[in-house]
Every structure is written in C-alpha cells, then in structure tokens.
Amino acid sequence: MTRIFACLAIALALASCRTDQETTRAAATLSTQNAGDNRIAKTLFGAAGQGSDQSPEAIGFYSRGCQAGGVQLAETGPTWQAMRLSRNRNWGQPELIDFVQDLSRFAATQPGWDGLYVGDLSQPRGGPMLTGHASHQVGLDADIWMLPPDRLDLSRQEREELSSISTRRASGAFTNSNWTPQHMAILREAASDPRVDRIFVFPGAKVAMCDAETGDRSYLRQIRPWYGHHYHFHVRLQCPAGDASCETQNPVPRGDGCDQAREWVDNILNPPPPNPNATPSAPRAELTMARLPGQCTGVLNSN
Numbered sequence: 323m324t325r326i327f328a329c330l331a332i333a334l335a336l337a338s339c340r341t342d343q344e345t346t347r348a349a350a351t352l353s354t355q356n357a358g359d360n361r362i363a364k365t366l367f368g369a370a371g372q373g374s375d376q377s378p379e380a381i382g383f384y385s386r387g388c389q390a391g392g393v394q395l396a397e398t399g400p401t402w403q404a405m406r407l408s409r410n411r412n413w414g415q416p417e418l419i420d421f422v423q424d425l426s427r428f429a430a431t432q433p434g435w436d437g438l439y440v441g442d443l444s445q446p447r448g449g450p451m452l453t454g455h456a457s458h459q460v461g462l463d464a465d466i467w468m469l470p471p472d473r474l475d476l477s478r479q480e481r482e483e484l485s486s487i488s489t490r491r492a493s494g495a496f497t498n499s500n501w502t503p504q505h506m507a508i509l510r511e512a513a514s515d516p517r518v519d520r521i522f523v524f525p526g527a528k529v530a531m532c533d534a535e536t537g538d539r540s541y542l543r544q545i546r547p548w549y550g551h552h553y554h555f556h557v558r559l560q561c562p563a564g565d566a567s568c569e570t571q572n573p574v575p576r577g578d579g580c581d582q583a584r585e586w587v588d589n590i591l592n593p594p595p596p597n598p599n600a601t602p603s604a605p606r607a608e609l610t611m612a613r614l615p616g617q618c619t620g621v622l623n624s625n
Contacts, residue, residue, distance in 0.1 A: 384462065388617070441464075
C-alpha cells in the first residue's frame, strides 16, 4: 500500500503534459463571451490555415487556450527542419520561434548533429488539435526529435516518412544505445534557458542526466520525467512578459528532482500491485468554445 501511495504522489508532483491540472486550471480565465457556444473547438482551430492578424499573445492555459498573432517557423533554416509539414503545426509565439532557432544553433555545434528536427509546435491559431496533444494550445510548447539530423535538405515527402528514434529501454527505466552525451548537452542547454518553464523526458533519461552531471546541477530542476517522451523531448516556455491572459503552470518543485525520478524508475522495474478500489478515470471531455477563454472567439474571427 505504501508503494501505491508513493507512486501516486510522484505522478501528482511531477506536473505532466497531460494532467487534469491542465484541463481545469484555466477555468479562471474563461469569459462569458463564449457562454453557450458548444461548437467543438478542435474542429474550428484545426481548420485555420494561417495565424491571426493580431498582436502576438498566448491566451489561456497550455491545454485550454489559443494563440493570437502566431508566427510560423520556417520549414527549413540553416540549423533546423520542421517535420510533418502536412500537420501545419510549425506555429508559435515569437518567443518560441526564437527559442527553437537558438537551440538549433547550439545543437549544430554538437558532434554528429547538423541542428534539430523540429516536431509539433502549435497550430496557426493554437487551440485544441484534431489529433494528438492535449497541450500545445497557446504557442509555447515544442517537440524536439531525438533523431540527430545528418542532413537538412529533406523533401516534404521525406519529412512525412522519416521517423525519430527511441532512446529508452525497459519501458523507460533506462536509456538505450541511441542516447548520447550530445542529447544530454542539448537538453542541458535548453533547460538552462531562462525562457523555459520545464522540459518533459522519460524517467530513465532524467536519471541518466542526474547520474552523469558533474557540474552545475541547477538546470536539472527543469527536466521533468513523464510518460512517453523517448522519441522526442517536450519544451514548455514560461508565459511571456506582458501576456496578461496567459496562465502558467504551477511552479516546478524545489530541488533537482533526481530522487523522485529514481523512485519513478523503481516503480517501473517493480510495479506496485494494482489498487482494487481505484476509480476509473473519466473520459476526457471534448473542449467546446464555451470552455476556452473568451478571447479565443476573437482569435478565430480575426483575419
């Protein structure tokens, strides 16, 4: 029983990409402007092909919001390529686009890396997606592939067909042979950026970084273990200064988080018995326009 409670406590403390916190905390930002609007939000935002003609602004919470004035990451740059272009998810707030470009330039200094393959950012106007992520809605989230780029002239078709690589083994308890010091260096650089709120990776990667770090360990606090995240790592930026309608996530817990990550790994290797009294999770409800911040209607209606 002690192990069950410990496992639950870890999951609650580590603040994930897909927690109930993210689907409920933004309620405080809702406006009566959308009251009674029961249109399915993902259908509307998924159909938007361009960013809104508005000043840039992240609106709402990472998993319940939208973005005004979204900027498109160029499909190809000197040190990056955006992948899966058919999804049209290479959009974000200016801070996110700048961050991705900055990190890609650092990655290009690493042996065996020409830069970064960049996965999903956000849709042109943010909001819920037709498939995939619960977050990535306000233009402040980015998925960075674990695959080291060895060429940056991929065609559109190649970007649809190429896959990233997994860097985990034993269900995420450990890294595998694909994990390199360069992965750690790039994650260290990303987590040390003051714009970053947190970065999600699989538990074994967090522990590997905790064990390998011999210098400044302060950045490890921003590296947060979570399920999956072995084909890519997920960067989440803080709300930009002045974005009054942006709601940030609860602060990252104090300390480097290494002991908690090791306990998570132990629970992967030695799973606690299932709780026979556990209540099944309720299905995730569709986000309607009424459940998004009121400004999101204006984002959709803008040119």
